[in-house]
Amino acid sequence: MAKAKLILCDSNVLFDYFRGVPVMVQELEELGFDRLCISVISEAEMYVGMKRSERRKTTETINKFNVIGLDTEISRHLLNLTWEHYAKRPGIADMIIAGTALSYPVELFTFNKKDFDFVEGIKFYRPKYQHAYGPEQI
Numbered sequence: 001m002a003k004a005k006l007i008l009c010d011s012n013v014l015f016d017y018f019r020g021v022p023v024m025v026q027e028l029e030e031l032g033f034d035r036l037c038i039s040v041i042s043e044a045e046m047y048v049g050m051k052r053s054e055r056r057k058t059t060e061t062i063n064k065f066n067v068i069g070l071d072t073e074i075s076r077h078l079l080n081l082t083w084e085h086y087a088k089r090p091g092i093a094d095m096i097i098a099g100t101a102l103s104y105p106v107e108l109f110t111f112n113k114k115d116f117d118f119v120e121g122i123k124f125y126r127p128k129y130q131h132a133y134g135p136e137q138i
Contacts, residue, residue, distance in 0.1 A: 004035050007125050008101050009065065010110035011042040011093070018046070018061045023129040030128070037066040037106060041096040074099040085118055098122060 009017075009028075016024040028036060043062050050058045068074075077099030082090060090098075094115045101108045101116075107125035108116065116122055 004032075006035055006037055006066075006104065006106045007031060008037045008039065008068070008097070008104070008106040008108050009042070010097055010108065010112065011038075011045045012111045013109050014038055014042050014046065014061070014065070015049075016111075018058070023127075027127050027129050033064045034066075036064070037068050037104070038062070039097045039100045040067055040069045041093045043067055045093065068100050068104060070096070071103070073103040077102045081119060088118060091115065 013024065013028075017028050046058050046062060074096065078092075078095050081095045081098055082092070094112075097108070097110075098116055098119045100106075101122045102119070107123045109125040109127065110116065113124060116124075
C-alpha cells in the first residue's frame with residue numbers, strides 16, 4: 001500500500017481550522033493530522049495574530065500539526081526564490097513556505113495559489129470539500 005502524501009498547510013488553512021470553519025475542520029480531520037505539516041513561519045504568524053484569551057487554543061491547534069523548522073535547504077530555497085523573483089516582490093513568509101514545499105515531499109494546501117504560481121516545482125493539494133474561497137484560488 002502506498003504511503004499517504006504529506007500536506008503542507010499554508011497559514012490561511014491553519015487560520016480557518018483555528019476559527020472552526022466547518023469544511024476546513026472536516027477536510028483536515030479526514031486527512032489526518034499525522035499527514036499535516038505547517039512551516040514554523042505559520043506557527044509564528046499564529047502567535048502574532050492571537051489574542052491573550054486565545055493562547056491555550058492556539059497552542060492546542062499548533063500541537064496537532066507537524067511543524068517544519070528552518071534548515072539549510074529551506075534557507076537556500078528562500079534566498080534563491082527571493083533573488084530570482086525580486087521584481088514580483090514576494091512575501092518573505094510565502095517564500096519560506098515555498099522553500100519548505102520544495103525541500104520536502106509535500107503537497108501545498110493554500111487558498112492563495114497566486115502567491116506561489118511563479119515558483120516551479122511546487123505540487124498543490126486539491127481539497128475534497130468546496131470552500132468559500134472558490135476553486136480559482138485553490
